[in-house]
Amino acid sequence: MIRVLLVGNPNCGKSTLFNELTGARQVIGNYPGVTVEKMEGFCDFGNNTLRITDLPGTYSLSGASDDERVACDFLKNEMASSEDAPLVVVNVLDASNLERNLYLTVQLRELGAPLVAVFNMADLARAKGVTWDREKMETLLDVPIVETVGTTAQGLEKLKSTLVSLAETPRDVSPLKLWASDNVESEEKRASRRYDYIDELCTECVCFSEQGARSWTDRLDTWFLSRFLGIPIFLLLMYLVFQITFTLGQFPMEALESGFGWLGEWVGSWWPAESESLLRSLLVDGIIGGVGGVVVFLPNILILFLAISLLEDSGYMARAALLMDRFMRKMGLHGKSFIPMLVGFGCSVPGIMATRTLEDRRERLATMFVLPLMSCGARLPIYALIIPVFFPVVWQGPVLWGLYIVGILLALGLAKLLRGTLLRSESSIFLMELPPYHVPTFRTVGIRTLERGWMYLRKAGTIILGISVVMWALTTFPKEDSYAQRIGRAMEPVVAPMGFDDNIATALLGSFAAKEVFVAQMGIACSVEDADETNPTLRERIRDSYSPLIGFCIMLFSLIGTPCMATVAVMAKESSWKWAIGQWVALTLLAYGVTTIVYQIGSRIW
Amino acid sequence: MVENVLVGLAVLVALCFVFCKMRDSFRKPVCGGTCENCPYAQGGKCPSLLEIENKKSLK
Numbered sequence: 001m002i003r004v005l006l007v008g009n010p011n012c013g014k015s016t017l018f019n020e021l022t023g024a025r026q027v028i029g030n031y032p033g034v035t036v037e038k039m040e041g042f043c044d045f046g047n048n049t050l051r052i053t054d055l056p057g058t059y060s061l062s063g064a065s066d067d068e069r070v071a072c073d074f075l076k077n078e079m080a081s082s083e084d085a086p087l088v089v090v091n092v093l094d095a096s097n098l099e100r101n102l103y104l105t106v107q108l109r110e111l112g113a114p115l116v117a118v119f120n121m122a123d124l125a126r127a128k129g130v131t132w133d134r135e136k137m138e139t140l141l142d143v144p145i146v147e148t149v150g151t152t153a154q155g156l157e158k159l160k161s162t163l164v165s166l167a168e169t170p171r172d173v174s175p176l177k178l179w180a181s182d183n184v185e186s187e188e189k190r191a192s193r194r195y196d197y198i199d200e201l202c203t204e205c206v207c208f209s210e211q212g213a214r215s216w217t218d219r220l221d222t223w224f225l226s227r228f229l230g231i232p233i234f235l236l237l238m239y240l241v242f243q244i245t246f247t248l249g250q251f252p253m254e255a256l257e258s259g260f261g262w263l264g265e266w267v268g269s270w271w272p273a274e275s276e277s278l279l280r281s282l283l284v285d286g287i288i289g290g291v292g293g294v295v296v297f298l299p300n301i302l303i304l305f306l307a308i309s310l311l312e313d314s315g316y317m318a319r320a321a322l323l324m325d326r327f328m329r330k331m332g333l334h335g336k337s338f339i340p341m342l343v344g345f346g347c348s349v350p351g352i353m354a355t356r357t358l359e360d361r362r363e364r365l366a367t368m369f370v371l372p373l374m375s376c377g378a379r380l381p382i383y384a385l386i387i388p389v390f391f392p393v394v395w396q397g398p399v400l401w402g403l404y405i406v407g408i409l410l411a412l413g414l415a416k417l418l419r420g421t422l423l424r425s426e427s428s429i430f431l432m433e434l435p436p437y438h439v440p441t442f443r444t445v446g447i448r449t450l451e452r453g454w455m456y457l458r459k460a461g462t463i464i465l466g467i468s469v470v471m472w473a474l475t476t477f478p479k480e481d482s483y484a485q486r487i488g489r490a491m492e493p494v495v496a497p498m499g500f501d502d503n504i505a506t507a508l509l510g511s512f513a514a515k516e517v518f519v520a521q522m523g524i525a526c527s528v529e530d531a532d533e534t535n536p537t538l539r540e541r542i543r544d545s546y547s548p549l550i551g552f553c554i555m556l557f558s559l560i561g562t563p564c565m566a567t568v569a570v571m572a573k574e575s576s577w578k579w580a581i582g583q584w585v586a587l588t589l590l591a592y593g594v595t596t597i598v599y600q601i602g603s604r605i606w
Numbered sequence: 607m608v609e610n611v612l613v614g615l616a617v618l619v620a621l622c623f624v625f626c627k628m629r630d631s632f633r634k635p636v637c638g639g640t641c642e643n644c645p646y647a648q649g650g651k652c653p654s655l656l657e658i659e660n661k662k663s664l665k
Contacts, residue, residue, distance in 0.1 A: 277609055278609060278610055278613045279609040279610075279612055279613050282613050282616060462623075462627070463624070463627050465620075466620045466623040466624040466627065467620075467624055468620075469616055469617055469620035470617065470620050470621055470624055473617045473620075513624070513628070565628060565631055566631050569631040569632045572632070
C-alpha cells in the first residue's frame with residue numbers, strides 16, 4: 001500500500017485527477033472551493049495499491065482559512081505518521097498559472113515532503129503560449145515533474161509509475177532552505193523570499209510566448225465580463241436554460257404523464273368499474289396520483305441541471321459570480337455568498353451549510369437568511385406543473401426566468417435591509433480566481449445530472465410517497481367532509497386575499513414538509529374528486545379550475561414563502577432556533593404580502 | 607375487510623415514516639454525517655451535532 005496525498009491550489013484539477021485515478025464520482029466544479037472535504041479512494045497499479053487522498057484546494061500552507069488549515073494539518077500529520085505505508089505527496093499545479101501555483105510547491109519543498117509535481121492542464125498552458133524546460137526545472141526544484149491533462153487522462157500512467165518508483169526507492173531529498181534556520185523573519189518577508197525564488201526559477205525555465213498570450217479565455221472574457229454586455233449575456237443565458245427546460249422537457253414529460261395515466265387505469269382495472277375499494281383509491285389516487293404527479297417532471301429537472309452543470313463546468317459560473325459580486329457588495333453581502341446561493345438553486349440545505357466559508361458571522365447570517373429565496377430544485381415541479389397550463393410555449397421560458405429573477409432581487413433587497421439594520425458590519429473583500437474556459441467533460445456533467453435525478457427519484461420514493469399516503473388519508477376520511485376539506489376551509493379566509501381556495505391551501509400546507517408535496521397533493525385531490533368522471537389529467541383540471549393569475553400567485557407564494565422543514569432544521573442547527581423561526585415567519589409574511597398585492601392588483605386589471 | 611386492514615396498515619406505516627423523517631431532520635446532521643471527512647468537524651464530530659448533544663447534556 002502506498003499513501004498518496006493530492007495537494008494543490010483551488011481549481012487546478014485535483015478532483016478530476018482523483019476521479020480519473022480512483023474511478024470515484026466526486027463532485028467537480030470549474031470554480032474554486034468545490035472540494036471542502038478530504039476524499040479518499042484507491043487505485044491499483046501493477047502489484048501496488050495506491051490509497052489516494054484528495055485534500056481541499058489551498059494556495060499556501062499558512063492556514064489563513066479553514067480549508068487551508070485542514071490541508072496543512074492533514075499533510076503534517078501524515079508526514080509525522082508512523083504508518084508503514086510509504087507516503088508520496090502529489091502537488092498538482094495548473095500549468096497555465098505556474099508562478100502562482102509554485103508558491104505551494106516551494107512550501108512543500110521547505111517541509112521536505114516526498115514530492116511529485118504534476119503540471120496539469122498542460123494542453124491549456126501550451127495553448128496559452130506557456131512552455132517550460134521540464135528537465136531543468138526538475139533539477140532546480142529537485143522534484144520529479146509529470147505533465148498531465150486530467151480531462152483526457154493523458155499522462156496518468158506515467159504519474160502512477162512515478163509514484164510507485166518513488167515509493168519503492170525513496171529519494172534522499174533535503175528540505176529547501178531559503179533562509180538560515182536561526183533567522184527569525186516575519187511571514188511577509190518569508191513570502192517575499194519565496195516569490196523571489198519562484199521569479200528566478202521561472203526566468204530560468206518558463207517561457208511565455210506573446211503569440212499565445214491572448215487566449216480563448218481572454219477573448220471570451222472581453223464579452224462575458226464586459227461592463228455593459230456582461231449582465232445582459234448572463235440574463236440571456238439563463239433565459240435560454242429555462243426555455244429549453246420546457247421545450248425539450250415537454251415530450252418526455254407528456255410521455256411519463258401518459259404512462260402514469262395508463263398505470264392508474266391498469267391498476268384500477270383490477271377492481272370492478274364501480275368499486276369503491278379503499279385499497280384501489282389508495283393505489284390509484286394516493287400513490288400513482290401523488291407520487292406519479294411528481295415523477296413526471298423528472299425530465300425537466302434533468303434538463304435544467306444538465307444545463308447548469310454545463311455552465312458550471314465550462315467555467316462560466318465563476319464569471320457569473322464575479323458579475324454578481326458588484327450587486328452583492330452594494331447589498332452588503334460578501335462576494336463569497338454567491339457560491340452558497342448558487343448551491344441554493346439546487347437545494348437550500350447544502351446552500352446554508354456552504355455559508356460556513358463566510359468568516360464574518362453577520363454576513364453569514366444575512367446570507368443564510370435570504371438563501372431560501374434562491375428558487376431550489378424542489379420548486380421546479382410546481383413551476384413545471386403550472387407554467388405549461390397557462391402560458392404559451394414562447395412565454396414559458398421568460399416566466400420561469402422571471403420567477404428566478406424575482407427570487408434573486410428579493411434576496412438582495414432583504415439582505416440590504418438586514419445588513420442595514422439587525423446585521424450591520426463592515427463588508428470584507430472578496431478574491432476569486434477565474435478558471436480558464438474549457439469544453440465541459442461528459443463524465444462530470446453526466447455524473448452531476450444523474451445524481452440530481454437520482455436524488456429526485458429517491459425523494460419521490462421515500463418522503464413524498466409517505467406524505468402522499470398521509471395526505472390521501474386526510475383527503476379521503478371521513479367520506480362526507482374530509483379532514484383535508486375541513487383544514488382547507490379553515491385556512492380559506494386567510495388565503496382568499498391571494499386568490500387561493502381550500503385545495504390550494506391544503507397543498508401549500510403539505511408543501512412545508514417538502515415543496516414537491518404541493519404537486520402530489522394537487523394530484524391526490526384531483527384524482528379523489530374526479531374518481532367517477534372522465535379522469536382528466538392534473539393539468540387539465542388546473543386549467544379548468546383556476547385563472548392564469550392564480551397560477552402565477554401559487555408559483556410566487558411557493559418561491560418566496562414557507563421554507564421547507566429541512567431548511568428550517570438546518571437553519572436552526574447552523575444559527576439558532578430564534579433565527580430559524582424568524583426566517584420562516586419573515587419569508588412567509590413576505591410571500592403573503594407580495595402575493596396578495598400581485599393578486600389584488602392583477603384581478604382588478606384582468 | 608382484508609383490503610381495509612391493508613389500507614389502515616399502509617397509512618399507519620406512512621405516518622410513522624413521515625414522523626421519523628421529520629424528527630431525524632431536526633436531530634441528525636443534514637449533510638449525512640460524513641464527519642470524518644468534514645473540515646468543520648470538531649473532535650471528529652459535526653459542530654451542529656455537538657451543539658445538540660451539549661444541549662441534551664445540559665438538560
